[in-house]
Amino acid sequence: MTNPRILIFLMVSALLSFLASGAKNARAFHSGGVGECEGCHSMHNSQSGFSAGSAGASLLKGGDASSTCLTCHQVSGDTGPSSYHVSTPSGEMPFGTPPKQLSPGGDFGWLKKTYTWYADVVSPMASSAGDRHGHNISAQDFGFQADSKNASAPGGSYPSSALSCTSCHDPHGTYRRNQDGTISTSGKPIRDSGSYDTSPTPDAQTSVGSYRMLGGTGYVPQGMTGGLAFSFAPPSAVAPSDYNRSEATTLTRVAYGSGFSDWCRNCHTNIHNGTYSFKHPAAGFASGASAGTLDVTMINYYDQYIKTGDLTGSAATAYFSLVPFEIGTQNYSILKSIVTTSPTKGPDLADGSPAVMCLSCHRGHASGWDYGMRWNSKTSQITYNGKYSQESLLYQPYGQGRTEAEALQAYYQTPSLKFDPSQQGLCYKCHATVPQ
Numbered sequence: 001m002t003n004p005r006i007l008i009f010l011m012v013s014a015l016l017s018f019l020a021s022g023a024k025n026a027r028a029f030h031s032g033g034v035g036e037c038e039g040c041h042s043m044h045n046s047q048s049g050f051s052a053g054s055a056g057a058s059l060l061k062g063g064d065a066s067s068t069c070l071t072c073h074q075v076s077g078d079t080g081p082s083s084y085h086v087s088t089p090s091g092e093m094p095f096g097t098p099p100k101q102l103s104p105g106g107d108f109g110w111l112k113k114t115y116t117w118y119a120d121v122v123s124p125m126a127s128s129a130g131d132r133h134g135h136n137i138s139a140q141d142f143g144f145q146a147d148s149k150n151a152s153a154p155g156g157s158y159p160s161s162a163l164s165c166t167s168c169h170d171p172h173g174t175y176r177r178n179q180d181g182t183i184s185t186s187g188k189p190i191r192d193s194g195s196y197d198t199s200p201t202p203d204a205q206t207s208v209g210s211y212r213m214l215g216g217t218g219y220v221p222q223g224m225t226g227g228l229a230f231s232f233a234p235p236s237a238v239a240p241s242d243y244n245r246s247e248a249t250t251l252t253r254v255a256y257g258s259g260f261s262d263w264c265r266n267c268h269t270n271i272h273n274g275t276y277s278f279k280h281p282a283a284g285f286a287s288g289a290s291a292g293t294l295d296v297t298m299i300n301y302y303d304q305y306i307k308t309g310d311l312t313g314s315a316a317t318a319y320f321s322l323v324p325f326e327i328g329t330q331n332y333s334i335l336k337s338i339v340t341t342s343p344t345k346g347p348d349l350a351d352g353s354p355a356v357m358c359l360s361c362h363r364g365h366a367s368g369w370d371y372g373m374r375w376n377s378k379t380s381q382i383t384y385n386g387k388y389s390q391e392s393l394l395y396q397p398y399g400q401g402r403t404e405a406e407a408l409q410a411y412y413q414t415p416s417l418k419f420d421p422s423q424q425g426l427c428y429k430c431h432a433t434v435p436q
Contacts, residue, residue, distance in 0.1 A: 029072070030173060030193065030209070030213060031190070031192055031193060031209075032173060032176075032190050032191070032192050032193035032194055032195070032199075032208050032209025032213070033172075033173035033174075033176070033190035033209050033213075034171075034172045034173045034174075035173075039072075040060060040061060040068050040171065041058065041059045041060060041061065042059050042060070042061050043059070044059075056068065057223075058222065062139075062141050063140045063141045064138060064139060064140055064141070064164065065164040065165060065166045065171070065221075065222070066137045066138060066139035066142075066144065066164040066165045066166075067139045067140060067141035067142055069139075069164075069165040069166075069169075069171075070086075070087055070139055070141070070142050070165075071141075072084070073085055073086045073087060073165075074086070074087035074088070074089060074108075074142060075089075076089050076091075076092065078092075078100050078101075079100075080100055080246070081100060081101050081102040081103070081244045081245055081246065082100075082101070082244065083244055084244070085100075085101050085103075085244070086101055086103060086105065086106075086107065086108055086365060087099070087101065087107060087108040087109050087142070088100045088101060088107055088109035089109075089142075090109075090112055090143055093109055093112065093113065096391075096403040096405065096406065097405065097406070098113075098368065098403075098405055098406040098408075098409035098410065099113070099409065101244060102244055102245060102246060102247070102252075102409075102412050102413070103243055103244040103365075104239065104243055104252065104254050104321075104363070104364075105363055105364040105365040106134060106363035106364065106365040106366045106367045106372065107365065107366060108134070108137065108144065108365055108366050109366075110130070110133040110134060110366040110367055110368050110410075111130045111131055111133050111134060111136060111144060111366050112130050112143070112144075113130050113133070113368070113406070114127065114128065114129050114130045115127065115128040115400060115401030115402055116128075116401050117395075117396040117399070117400050117401035118394065118395050118396070119395060119396070119397040120395050120397065121395070126400070127401075128369075128370055128378075128400060128401065129148075131145070131147055131148050131149070132149075132370045132371065133366045133367060133368065133369065133370065133371075133372060134363065134365055134366025134367060134371075134372035135163060135364070135365060135366065135372065136160065136163060137163055137164050137165060137167075138161065138162070138163060138164055139164070139165075146160045146161045146163065147160040147163070153267040153268050154268060154271055155268040155269055155270040155271030156265075156267045156268050156269040156270065156271070157228070157269070158228055158267040162221075162223070162224060164221070166221045166222065167221050167267070168214060168215065168364075169212060169213045169214060169215070170210075170213050170214070170215040170219060171213075173190065173209055173210075173213050174186070175209070175210035175213070175214070175215060175216045175219070175234055176188070176190050176194075176202075176207035176208065176209055176210060177194045177202055177207060177208050177209070177210060178202050178207045179201075179202040179203055179204060179207070181330055183210060183216050183217070183233045183234060184207075185216075185218070187207065188202070188204075188205060188206050188207040189205075189206055189207065190206070190207050190208060190209050191206035191207070191208060192208055192209070193208065193209050194207075194208030194209045194210060194211065195209070195211050195212055195237070195238070195239055196238065196239055196240070196241050197238050197239070197240055197241065197336045197339040197340050198241055199238075201332070210234035211234050211235055211236065211237045212234075214234040214235070214263065215230055215234070215266075216230060216232070216233040216234045217230055217231060217232060217233050218230060219266075230266040231265070231266060232259065232262040232263050232265060232266050232285075233259060233263070234259070234263060235256070235257065235258065235259035235260045235262075235263045236257030236258050236259055236329070236330045236332070236335070237254055237255060237256050237257050237260075237335065238254070238255045238257070238332065238335040238336050238338075238339050239254045239255075239339070240252065240253065240254070240339050240340075240343075246412065246413040247321060247412040247413055247414055248413040248414070248415060250343075251319065251320070251321045251343060251344065252321055252412075253319060253321060253324075253338070253339055253343040253344075254321075254324065254339070255327060255334075255335040255336070255338040255339045256324055256325070256326045256327060256357065256359060257326065257327055257328075257329050257330055257331075257332075257335050257352075258283070258326055258327070258328055258329060258330055258352070259284070259330075260283070260284075260326055260357040260358055260359055261282040261283050261284040261292070261326075261357045261358045262284035262285050264358045265284065280356070280361075281356060282355075282356055282357055282358055282360075283326050283328070283355035283356060283357050284357075291355075292326075292355040292356040292357065293328075293353055293354070293355045294325065294347050294354045294355055294356065294430070296349070298430055299315075299346070299347045299348075299349070299354065301429075301430055301431065301432035301433060302318055302323075302325070302346055302347055302429055302430055302432075303315040303318040303346045303347070304318075304432060305318075305428060305429050305430075305432040307418070307419045307420045307423060308419070308420035308422065308423050308424045308428070309420055310420070311432055315345065315346045315348065316344065316345060316346075317344045317346075318344070318345070318346025318347075319343070319344045319345055319346055320426075320429060321412065322374045322375055322411065322412070322414065322426055323360060323361075323374070323375075323426050323429040323430065324359060324360055325347050325354050325355065325356060325357070325360055326354065326355045326356070326357040326359075326360070327347070327351050327352045327354055328351070328352030328353030328354050328355055329351055329352030329353075331352070334351050334352070338351070356430065361373055361374060361377070362374065367410060368402065368406060368407065368409065368410025368411075369410060374426070375411070375425065375426045376398075376400065376407075376410075376425075377425060377427075378400070379397060379398050379400060379425070380398075380424065380425065381398050381422055381423060381424060381425075382398065382411075382419065382423050382424070382425060382426070383398070383416050383419050383420070383421060383422060383423040384397075384398045384399070384421075384422065385421055385422075386416055386417065386421040387399075387404060387416055388402070388404055388407035388408060388411065388416050389402050389403055389404040389406070389407045391403045391404055
């Protein structure tokens, strides 16, 4: 018979081991589904130092939904990009100093960085306001304000004043991917996150969470009306576990599978279907089956293009995280293999139907450039004399007010020497034969 003291010791040791491993695991709290209630809510409006009257609606620990998220997803003192952190505190971004986080979605801190510059001797001062740099979440405790220009989502009716982290991410993690590939809000229990190359495969007993806990068909954030319910399911994708990192030497690849542009249309309903000013084709049901698809000619453009004037690239090393593409598959075995064994592989018809999507050009949270762009699309060149910025010059037609450090961070620390000294915009990655 086992000694009770030994049994208790083993149980405590196992618990401590689990907690220790969880502290290192960025997804330990959510685990693909809902986290512990007390992580976000103050029980009876009193737990964990939150006295009566100080918590937000629904007994949230923050003053609003986004503030509650940022109590964990923004911290002070990071020396660089750190796991699940998505925002840099205002006090750690003085003039000329960029935000710190480098997750594929981007750092919300860019929303607080406004730039001004003169392009030449005759033009008036130009500007790039902070709230042009991405999705303007409302987080009163952290100084994030609603979009000052757009009252609602461009191409849609989602009110800007209500935009929060939970506008996109389901805080209770009810959306799950099942063994047969379907997405549901009930059924088998969620065993873990479904977002990573290390995530388990759904089986007959368990499911995994939707990619990044994104809401799907029928999703309506707390406090919103049913008329804004989502029409499209969460997209398919696989991210590496070390997704928040510098790309100074190696790329961080997310294997975007399918469904991204349609999912963005949950709020930006008409942005790509001809009723809004921007009409670049993008993959998805709402634009037609072939919209945005990369044909063999376009795939060759992507594979061959390295930089301005250099079309000597090959398919095996063609992938570039500043211009990602949708692979066009929901096969998670393929997606995981691309992240783990072929992270630099270009678009391949053997994997699916590769296509342009919203995230080919934009970051989901924010970036150092207008409209959350992955590169500066408002200038004809992204480098000048081999540098991103002309911070020491009176006129900055290309650096546009950013310091070299800020521009370098906006390009996820991709060295400027990777590009031509007078590098043109990155649209040419897909349009390589257009005169440059």
